Amino acid sequence: MSVAQVKRIAISDSPWPWLMPLIALLVVFTIYPFFYNVWLSFHEFVPRKRSLAFVGFDNWIQLWNDARFWGALGVTFAYFIIALIIEIVLGMAIALLLDAELPGFGALRAVLSLTLVIPPAIAGMMFLLLQDPQFGVVTYVLNSLGILDKGMPILATSSTALAGVLLAEIWQWTPFMVLIFLAGLRSLPAEPYEAAMIDGASSFQMFRRLTLPMMSRVIAVAVLIRGIDLFRVFDYVFVMTSGGPGTATYTVSLYAWQQTFSFLKWGYGATISLTSLVIILVLANVFLRVAKVRW
């Protein structure tokens, strides 16, 4: 190779020109908003003066003492954990059921992917109609089964509202888990199962000792990706309950949004959203370490 050639490869091999557009856009979208949020959290909008005023640590002190914020954090965690567990268990069960070449199962797997492309806001509306206290199908079925008292509105009763929202969430995203788990199951090697069959293992033992360990990375990836979205849930609660009744379905994202745009508490809204950002980054990075997921 000539010197010129080597030089050209060296020059053209710098990744930075290729990465520059990405870096520029991500800085605008992530680094800048982060610092803007930090700055905003030390200020508050004063309607009388129509401008921002420096308030020191007031917003942070208010956050610490705000029972509604802690309530919203509690709701968010409850939503996160309940949805994640149900989606994983149900997703695994359905994936195991569909992991076979039976009549029409290919089509069934395709049908399951349909829920994923529905805008969550519209899925929320669907379940708003399905759970309508006067005309809803879900209400009707639960009434007929005697599970729900007649005339009790699911989404407007504080004890059942979160379950009502979770129903939409779980309906829309369990198929996400099913599809990922199915892909994982289909890539498992056959030999360990053949060996286990010869040893007379039961199907539960095989699931417990072979399938689960071999699927651990698949499950970890699914948990990470779904978990991130679950923690920032906004669309469903916004269209289905607006956080109500009372504060029964107030999530952190919704609380931050309302403080900013409904009550014009710009500084406080930024404080809340910054807190949720920090929590999610810490949780996700700890999970990445513990589960040893790498991209």
Added chain:
Amino acid sequence: MHQSASTRTLRTIAGWVVVGLFFFPIYFWTSVAFRDAKDIFNWPPIFFDFSPTFKNFEQVFGISLGFGFGNQTAVTPGGGNFYMAPRLLDTIIVASFSTILAIVVATLAAYSLSRMTFRGRHDFVNWVLSTRMMPPVAVAIPMFFIFKQFNLLDTYTGVIVVHGIMNLPLAVLLLKSFFDDIPAEIDESALLDGASRWTIFRRIVLPMAKGGIAATAVLCFIFSWTEFLFVLTLTQTSIKTVPVVSSTFVTSIGTAWGNMAALGAAAIVPAFIVILLVQRHLVRGLTMGSLKQ
């Protein structure tokens, strides 16, 4: 595994029933789009037995089947304007251009992340991944104020840029996984023949990754299509995408479920079609390139 005929039959039925339960809300919503109010507001709810009508579609899209375009201005029950064809167009414009933005930027970055070794590459990939974790609300609030300053609120440019950037982490990681599938030896031998990185990228790698790029584009399109919070925050009146505009149908005289379902069904059908086209890459896309089918 060897299963008896009866187990197989049971399992087939169970599979159909379970998936049928998941499909039911989609069926029901679509059927509501074809119903008169009396068939929606009925107790007990009507599941299958109703007389279909195209009235809702006529009101929402101004199209009378068989009669060409109907009178759109007449469609204002409850005081709101139910004519939604322009909103569907907004959604298509935003989703298309934001997808192009994301794909152009992400292919460049993904190629270099896949092919070039440099210090901190792993950390860089992790940083890109971590930007996917930002809660939209934490981005939307500062963005609202920046956009206000630069007069980008309520403009196509503003929404397109935000949706494009929002999809970058997914697009970069997914495209990187597709580029990783193409053997690096091809690039290396072309480099030795004196081709520049740019030529290799354009002439060799891009054509080979066509399928993967198309799948990535479809997913970016869908995520922009379904996005809610940014559009809600960063637009006011002149642009609205379908997910956000649905609330228009909630009026003072009640919710126009039939019209809302008509808009929803019209918005969901195209997404269904494109997602079926990329089934092969779906799981890889949903896991941001981490799992291959």
